[in-house]
Ligand code: HEC
């Protein structure tokens with residue numbers, strides 16, 4: 368290539384970059400709708416943002432986001448930690464109260480995301496479910512996944528182990544793109 372050609376090529380490339388940059392920028396301008404869409408689609412529940420909760424309630428299993436259950440469910444669970452699904456998960460009173468406060472503050476009743484609203488709407492006012500995995504909505508989402516991929520899969524073990532299959536569970540993202548069932552990969556229904 369002679370010098371003139373190199374220069375012309377550079378100019379052309381620069382122009383293209385500017386044009387593409389312009390398009391991307393124009394796209395960002397109507398971000399109101401797009402950001403909302405992107406947020407609503409990808410982040411199903413706000414991720415856990417409380418280190419005490421993460422440490423105490425994430426030691427035996429995934430630290431479930433508070434937005435999966437209504438406040439009345441969390442209150443009932445936190446009032447009965449001595450018999451927590453057959454385990455003793457008792458905490459000192461100050462820690463228990465602080466964690467209860469966090470859960471109630473971020474419970475499904477307080478969230479505007481689609482997932483929390485759907486769960487709440489599916490419950491009767493006096494229902495206080497204790498298992499996220501057994502909410503009607505969750506059972507519907509998972510009932511086609513056979514036991515060999517879950518209960519009989521030593522790398523999963525239970526439908527309560529959200530993070531075993533949802534690789535972005537800790538970030539609050541549960542869509543199909545993040546699903547990777549250990550030993551099976553993507554789930555095709
Ligand atoms: C000593 C271990 C232990 C600790 C600590 C613990 N849990 Fe659990 N938790 C369990 C077990 C065991 C289950 C039942 C899991 C299963 O059936 O696979 C469970 C289940 C749950 C479930 C229902 C999961 C589902 O199926 O949807 C929730 C919600 C839950 N725990 C919340 C908490 C909270 C909140 C804390 C902190 C106060 C906590 N856990 C601390 C052992 C523990």
Ligand code: HEC
Pocket residue numbers: 411435482499500508509512516517523525526527528529530531532533541542543546548554
């Ligand atoms: C055995 C693997 C596995 C486990 C364990 C599991 N899931 Fe799923 N989950 C899936 C698969 C597969 C789908 C279906 C994805 C699809 O629609 O193709 C799904 C779907 C979902 C959806 C619907 C996503 C959407 O965009 O419609 C939510 C929400 C969800 N799971 C939450 C959870 C939560 C919360 C837990 C734990 C309490 C959990 N899952 C445990 C595999 C799993």
